[in-house]
Structure formats: structure tokens, C-alpha cells
Amino acid sequence: MRALVVRNGRVGCLARPEPQAAPGEAIVRITLAGICGTDLELLAGYKGFVGTPGHEFVGVVEEVVEDVVVGGDAARAWIGRRVVGEINVGCHECQLCAVAGPGHCAERRVLGLIGMDGAMAERVAIPVANLHVVPESVSDASAVFAEPLAAACRIPEQVEIDTTTRAVVVGAGRLGTLCALVLRARGARVEAVARSDRARMILAAAGVSVVTSAPLVEPGADLVVDATGSAAGLAAARLLVRPRGTLVIKSTCASPRGGEALQPTALVVDEITVVGSRCGPFAEALRLLADGTIDPRPLIHSTHALSRGADAFAAAANRGTLKVLLSPDGDERVRTL
């Protein structure tokens, strides 16, 4: 099959062996895969990853290998289902899996990120336990956002948010825009710092106040989300948090950055809470997509054939570009909305 491969800071489309499903795993034929900031960081050396990236996907189950949990009938029931998938594969036996979930297992594999080929391919192998069926009403172009939207939905799991909350999202790009939409859907008053015209348009339509740079935001917010992935962005975000407020950090990046923005004595004096936030609830994300609360499709910048993977990554790396998708079924043309 064809698959993108990341190696030595480069990405390209290569012929690769078909994935082999282990017991309890499914083979999913990929319909669409999304490029996120972390994928771009892989090219910069994040996690030293070599292999096929891709942890945002929607596809169709082609094959399931039975195990003691997924018996014959259950396995057959998955065939042909349109699915999205959670990306962490834990051992399910250790204390961390029990206490903090498979996303924090010390032995975890992570789809397209750690020890496991990802979804920027014609097909991918993934545990059935990670799959979620996509509701009929949710298009492929929406469903491919389930993973980053779930990550945005992690914030209200960690921080109490209501209509009295004044929230600011710094770095409303691919992920930050979804964070702002989720906070808005929870009733918060939301401001967002967005460089991209398209992000500003999407956010304004959802009732989010938008500005082009953090210094234009009035400090003193109850909740600030940093989705910039930069040291300067984190420092700017920190300055917007009111005493006893909360700073949520969403970005991961290859280079160490921004610890100096989290000056411990200042955190104590202002009693700031800093919350690291990663993967989130798929069920909640699919609910928001199915009931129309959030329509992420305007974020799509372009859809590229898998064979044009390098071009797709180059497009995604452009400042202000929102979501770039890959389609294994796509023809060779780049389709831009």
C-alpha cells in the first residue's frame, strides 16, 4: 500500500507493506487523515519518530482479528463500520493505565507518534477498543476532526467552565480554534488571538471576540488556553491570567521552550494553576459534531492526495493555514475549498 513516511526531518509517500492486525485489532481503510501541529513537530524531531504519521482519521473497518474480548459476532459487527479512533494504546495492566488511563501508560504506543504507524496511509492497524462508530449524520470531513475536537473537549473535563467564565485562547489555529469553539459551546465568554483570517471568521461567527495579537487582550482572564506552541506565545498567555486563574497548555513541541514563562515564585504569589492538557473524550466530540453544535469543516484549508503528502505538509506548515487533509482515494489534484 501507499503510506507517508517521516524520516530524518523529511516526509514522503512510499510503498509500504500492508499493516497486520494483531488479535483484538482492526484494519481500517482510511478515508481522510488530518495533519496537526504535532505531525509538523515530528519533522522537527519530536519523539525521534520514524514511520508513518497520522493520528487524526476517519475510515471504514475492513477486517478484525478476534481475541477473547472481541469474539466472532462482535468482530463481524465492526466490518464495514465508519469509524474514528483514539490514539493511545496502553498495556491495560499497569497502575498508570488504571489510575491515569492508557494515554499515560509508560509502555504505551501512540498512533503515528510512538512505536506505531499512523493513519496517513491507505490502511492502518488499530485496536478495536480504540474505535468509535461515526454517527450517520456526521460527514467524513467532520469526523476527521474527532481527535483534535476531543482534545479540545479535554479542557472542560479539567477546568470548571460556566457562563461566568472569561476565557482567552492564545494561538487560535488548528487546535486553538476548536478549543475556543468548545469553550464557547460551554457558555464561556471567549476571546481568541488568531492570525488566520479564516480562523477569525469562523470564531466571530460563533460569538468569539477575535484579536490579532495577545497584547490587544485585556489581562485578567479566568482561564487562558495556550495553543501557540511557542515560548513567546506561552509567555503572553501567562500574562493574561488573573490571580487565582488557570492557564491550560495544549501544545507539544520538539524543542524545549518557555519554562521561563512559568516562573515558580510568580505562580505562587498569584496562585496560578497551570494545567497540562492532552487527549480527550471522543464520545463528547462526536456528540458535538452530530448535534451540529460545532461544524469544523470551515477549518479545512485543502485536501491532498496521499501521493502529494510532502506538498500537504508544506501547506500545513504555512503560517495561518488551518486544517490540511490527506485522502488516499484522492486524485492527484489539490482540492482547496
Added chain:
Amino acid sequence: MRALVVRNGRVGCLARPEPQAAPGEAIVRITLAGICGTDLELLAGYKGFVGTPGHEFVGVVEEVVEDVVVGGDAARAWIGRRVVGEINVGCHECQLCAVAGPGHCAERRVLGLIGMDGAMAERVAIPVANLHVVPESVSDASAVFAEPLAAACRIPEQVEIDTTTRAVVVGAGRLGTLCALVLRARGARVEAVARSDRARMILAAAGVSVVTSAPLVEPGADLVVDATGSAAGLAAARLLVRPRGTLVIKSTCASPRGGEALQPTALVVDEITVVGSRCGPFAEALRLLADGTIDPRPLIHSTHALSRGADAFAAAANRGTLKVLLSPDGDERVRTL
């Protein structure tokens, strides 16, 4: 009157004018005052403070100046009462006072720390609103711990703690020992890293496991409290937090430190929550002292006459020394328990 004065990195006992109470303020005759880590940091230049330090005290109200809130009868009722006092004086008019409390008012004065002389003196002026009457059953030697014990009680206000919580306190000195005792009183399983033999004895008696250095603690704690005030201590504390666990930072210090221990990408990947924690509830602290849940008196290293203030600070600065007290009524001998 006599009072300690901090200036240019030195501290000494000087003759000073009597404090003048403004409307709504009391004059408190100091019985005992405590030296804490922040006082030592003042000598290192923290907050550029010049004046009389001291924010831990117990004393007796000598005089009250009436205002619209504290009328004649209320004012007279305070005279002769044995009191401790909260240290933050906010404007009580701004948004921050309303939302985050007077401790976070941008215009705040803080007893012996910001814009206001403190309690290492024969008498101090302080708003009546800041005072708490000390219950009969609580001795002066216990009551002088109300302020740092309240700071320790801030932790369970910020973080959920129960009998399933595995907590580690790194840096169980003056403040850290109180933090460990409070967490233990809340039912947590508590381990503490303590250099001082006396701290280890006190903690062991309260059912806290004690070790002498952080690498001896098994990582994976639900809650880690850093009370070390050092970059290395914070870094060691960070490493002990389990994924999705909480790191509480209690120490403030003059020099910037340890931001590098709070590497943002690692906070995100492990979904760590970092909580800055400062002043806490006096009512709760007095309750713990009154009902005998916590007896802080074994922490007292020595009590010094005010005129020996420089010696007292030197004693407090010794590694492993716990609480050093000052007594304006004291004779010239140093009394060591």
C-alpha cells in the same frame, strides 16, 4: 518602641516611632513573632523590602480606632483580646479583591512584606478586619503558627485530598512540615523529604513516612508539595508527580528559579497540574490548633529577645532549623527548647 528593621540585606533591632492606627485599625502588642523562609528572603532582596518584617504573630489588642464598620462597642470589644492576624490588606473596592480576595489586590499592602511594617516589634498597626481571636485553649506558642498553618491549609482548599491520596512533601522544613501534618490530618498517605532531625521526629510521630532526600521517594505520587524554595528541590518534586497528578508550589524566593523544571511540553504530555499556593484560611488553622489535631510547638527551635533579632535571623538561616521566634517581652537570654 523597639523593632527589627531590614535594610540593605541586614537586620537589626532599632528604636522606632510607635505605630499609628488608621480608622478601622488596631494596635496589637506583640507577644511572639515567627521567622519564616520569606523573611530570610527579604534579606536576600525579595520584594526590595525596607522596614520592619514579621507576618507571623500573636499579640493582644491595645487600641482600636473606630470607623464606619468598627463602631464604638465593636471597637471596645476588641481591647484586651488575644489575636492573630491575616497579612493581606486589599483596597476592598477593585475587581480583584472581589474575585480573588484581598491577597491578590494589585494595590495590596502585606504585613511586613509590602508597604507595611510587620510584627517583629513591640507593637504593630493592623486592620481589625484582619484579626482573629485566639481560642482560650490555644497557647501563644501554638497561636504564633496560625499564619503558616493557614498557608498549609490552603492546599486542601485547592486540591481534593482524601484517604486514597498518596502525597509527598519535598522540603519539610518550617512550612513543609506543617503542610505534611495538614495533609495527614486530611487522611492522605503522606511521605516527606526532611533534612532536619526534629522535623523527621515530628512527622514520624504523626504517621508520616520520612526520608532524607527526594531520590529515595518512589515516583508516581498523586500530589507533591514543593516547599524547598530551591530550583533543585522543585525539579526533584516535579519528577515525583504521576501523570495526571498535581504539583503544589508553596515557596517564594528572591531569585528567579526553576522555571526550567516546569517544561511545558512535559506538563502537557503527562497532563500535570501545577498549583501556586500562598495564604490560607485562619479559621481552619485555629480550629486545628484548638482541637489538638496539630500541635506545632515541637517545631520551635528557639525564642529570642527582640534585641537579639540579628542572632535570631542567623539561627533561622541555619540549614535544618525549624521555627525561630522573637519575644519583645523576652529577656536577653536565648531560650532553646
